[in-house]
Structure formats: C-alpha cells, structure tokens
C-alpha cells in the first residue's frame with residue numbers, strides 16, 4: 001500500500017509535502033555562489049484533523065517549513081499539495097483563495113503580529129477585507145462571533161492590543177487566524193511567550209477548537225512536554241532535513257533516529273541524557289552524507305559517504321538513518337517519562353478519535 005493509501009484509510013490528506021526545499025541565497029555568483037539550505041528535501045503528509053508536532057533545535061528549519069508551506073516564502077523546489085490542489089507556485093487570486101483563506105499561521109508573539117494603532121475589530125476584520133468576504137455588517141458579526149469562540153467578550157472589538165493581557169492577545173491572534181474559516185493552522189511556538197498558567201489555557205483552547213472545527217495542526221515548538229501532550233505524530237528536523245516521523249508515543253519510547261533519541265532522553269532524568277558532541281553545523285556548509293553524523297554517537301564510515309533517505313521502518317514510522325533504533329534509550333530513561341508538572345491540560349489528545357496513521361509520502365517509501 002502506498003503512503004497516500006494508508007493516509008486515506010485514516011482520514012483525508014489535508015497537506016502533502018514532497019521533497020520541499022527552501023534555500024536562501026547568501027551572495028556570490030556562479031561557482032562562488034553560496035546558499036543556506038534552511039529546508040532540504042522535506043516530505044510529509046498531514047491528515048485532516050491531525051496534529052503533527054514539528055520539533056528540532058534552533059535553526060533546524062522549522063519556521064522556514066511553516067512559512068514556505070503557507071507561501072510566505074517561495075519554495076526553491078518540491079511540491080506542496082493542499083486540499084487536493086497543487087499550491088507550490090500559486091499566485092494572485094489562487095494564492096488568496098486556495099492558500100491564504102484556508103491556511104493560517106498563529107505566531108509566537110501576538111504583540112508583534114497586532115498593529116498597536118488598530119482596534120481589535122479592525123485587525124480581526126482585515127483578512128476578511130483582503131479576502132473580499134461579506135459586507136461591513138457581516139464582517140462585524142463575524143468578528144464578534146470569533147471573539148466569543150476564543151473565549152473573549154465581543155465588546156473587546158473596540159479595544160487596542162496594548163489594553164489586553166498576553167493570553168488575551170494570543171486569543172485574538174487565534175481568532176484572527178480562524179476568521180477566514182481555514183482548515184489548517186500552522187502554530188509557530190504559540191505559547192512560548194506566555195506565562196505557564198496561560199500556556200495551558202491556550203493549549204486547551206487550541207484543542208477545543210480542533211475538536212469543534214475539525215482543524216488540522218502543524219505545531220512548531222521546542223517544548224517536548226507540550227508536543228507529547230498535543231501531537232498525534234512528531235516530525236523531527238535536523239539541519240533542514242526531516243530525520244524521523246513517528247507516532248508521538250513511539251517516538252519518545254523507542255526513537256529510531258539517534259537525534260530523536262537525544263530529544264527523547266531530555267525527558268528522562270539528567271544522568272540518562274544523551275548529549276550529542278559539538279554544535280549544530282552551518283546550513284551553508286552541511287556535512288556530507290548524513291547531516292547528523294558529525295555529532296552522532298553511532299556514526300560510521302557509511303554515514304559520511306551516503307545520505308540516508310527517509311524510509312519506512314515500521315507501521316507509520318519513517319526515519320532517515322542507516323542504523324535506525326541502534327541508539328535506543330536506556331531502561332531508566334524509558335521509565336522516567338515526566339509530565340509537565342506545572343501545567344494542567346484539560347484533556348489528553350490520545351483520547352480523541354483522531355487519525356494517527358498517516359504517512360509522509362517520501363520518494364523512498366515502501367510499496368506493497
């Protein structure tokens with residue numbers, strides 16, 4: 001069965017990303033031209049109603065993936081299919097209708113994404129104006145409806161962003177993201193700038209909205225406890241590459257990629273942490289072969305010679321490693337699975353009837 005067949009059985013494919021690259025030119029000309037490989041050959045399917053967590057250390061390319069998917073950045077190569085349409089090069093009216101209306105981003109810092117001189121009502125109505133949706137009266141009603149949906153009073157439409165708390169501002173950011181009735185939300189560290197107690201409220205709100213509106217989420221975060229709670233599957237990035245894509249529980253219990261093992265070990269006790277050697281290399285001059293090999297505790301000669309493709313390594317499990325699963329977690333790290341002690345979430349994602357078994361759609365996936 002192909003990856004798309006498996007996905008269809010679990011739920012419609014909302015987003016299909018194939019071999020996506022985003023390179024930023026860094027200067028030079030001809031042979032001396034240098035590029036920064038922020039995203040390098042990422043393939044991934046996301047099912048409707050699913051939450052995929054995108055993790056990886058700073059600079060691994062997570063935000064660039066998000067911004068390229070929503071077409072804030074022009075992809076260098078690859079293909080993006082969204083709701084059955086090829087949106088890789090969509091422009092003009094198609095970009096507005098097929099991408100911007102149906103896909104939204106929630107940003108880390110709601111303060112910087114809201115104009116301080118604009119009343120919230122106008123800020124919220126802006127995407128509707130751009131999309132030419134409804135008349136002024138309809139837009140006013142829609143704004144009031146969205147404010148209430150995210151747990152705010154409709155009268156807040158007349159306020160300015162600086163009159164709100166951080167949590168309220170993020171609720172407005174979410175309302176604005178939802179106002180054009182999108183199906184896919186790319187949430188880029190949506191709780192990182194908030195107090196811990198407020199973080200839980202925002203996470204609970206996002207979960208409720210997913211249930212009520214059938215939303216699909218790509219959730220970008222450094223917070224592994226949050227990812228463990230909210231995601232059905234986790235995509236792990238390292239230096240612009242997708243190195244593992246697995247159901248959340250399996251990724252943390254039995255990581256296949258050594259870098260996933262590093263991440264999973266940070267959830268255990270300090271003495272069982274796996275610390276990779278050195279620093280993340282530059283995406284301007286990535287290592288030959290496997291990009292993780294310069295820091296990998298189990299790297300061998302083959303890893304320098306051959307870049308491991310992302311391939312299927314079990315049901316719903318995809319990894320880009322020549323020796324998957326070799327760097328497992330120690331038994332002690334396995335048993336120590338701390339939960340976010342100071343965050344109380346209302347519900348568990350795994351209890352929801354959501355699709356889990358989607359597959360990435362990489363060029364090297366198994367058939368059968």
Ligand SMILES: Nc1ncnc2c1ncn2[C@@H]1O[C@H](COP(=O)(O)OP(=O)(O)OP(=O)(O)O)[C@@H](O)[C@H]1O
Pocket residue numbers: 024036037038056057058059060061062063064065283
């Ligand atoms: N507009 C840009 N022009 C040039 N380089 C960029 C641009 N945006 C990002 N980069 C580079 O691309 C690489 C990936 O950055 P990106 O922000 O996507 O990583 P990230 O994983 O989201 O990091 P963080 O978690 O810190 O946000 C980094 O080396 C970054 O410096």
